[in-house]
Amino acid sequence: MHLQNDSTNYKFCPHCSGALEQRLIKQTEPMRLVCIKCDFIFYLDPKLAVGTIIVNKENHILLIRRAIEPGYGKWVFPGGYVDRGEEVIAAAIREAREECGLKVQIERLVNIYSYAGSAPVIIVYETSVIEGQLACDDEGLEVRFFPPSEIPWDNLAFKSTREALHEFLKI
Numbered sequence: 001m002h003l004q005n006d007s008t009n010y011k012f013c014p015h016c017s018g019a020l021e022q023r024l025i026k027q028t029e030p031m032r033l034v035c036i037k038c039d040f041i042f043y044l045d046p047k048l049a050v051g052t053i054i055v056n057k058e059n060h061i062l063l064i065r066r067a068i069e070p071g072y073g074k075w076v077f078p079g080g081y082v083d084r085g086e087e088v089i090a091a092a093i094r095e096a097r098e099e100c101g102l103k104v105q106i107e108r109l110v111n112i113y114s115y116a117g118s119a120p121v122i123i124v125y126e127t128s129v130i131e132g133q134l135a136c137d138d139e140g141l142e143v144r145f146f147p148p149s150e151i152p153w154d155n156l157a158f159k160s161t162r163e164a165l166h167e168f169l170k171i
């Protein structure tokens with residue numbers, strides 16, 4: 001059974017402000033947060049995220065050094081959360097534009113990454129560059145393209161960053 005380790009962050013029912021308590025509703029499912037007043041079940045869903053492995057004409061890969069926690073000072077490819085109602089591909093293109101200044105085009109799905117006890121589900125695409133000038137936003141300290149042989153494996157921000165790059169490079 002998977003964990004929902006962030007479920008204790010919520011104390012009150014979003015409908016009636018009654019107290020939430022942990023209840024086992026189905027044997028095969030995790031404990032749920034249930035309102036003791038109105039019986040509302042507060043399901044905690046996964047959070048959908050998207051990432052883009054941006055490849056230039058020399059087959060170098062774009063990485064950003066993070067200016068925010070988690071993973072401050074570590075390298076990651078552009079990405080972020082998909083907004084409710086936003087197409088996943090549109091979110092991928094938007095995040096790349098925001099975080100490194102490049103307009104990209106989706107080439108293919110690399111894979112989908114999820115981990116027990118962790119809310120994000122990360123969809124990673126390979127993309128190519130259409131146009132734009134390389135630039136950081138306020139979430140990045142530095143942005144640059146790396147030849148595959150120089151990827152900073154010991155200094156990547158997340159498990160999904162490492163796994164997706166390994167899978168993409170087949171190494």
Ligand SMILES: [Zn+2]
Binds near residue numbers: 040
């Ligand atoms: Zn309630």
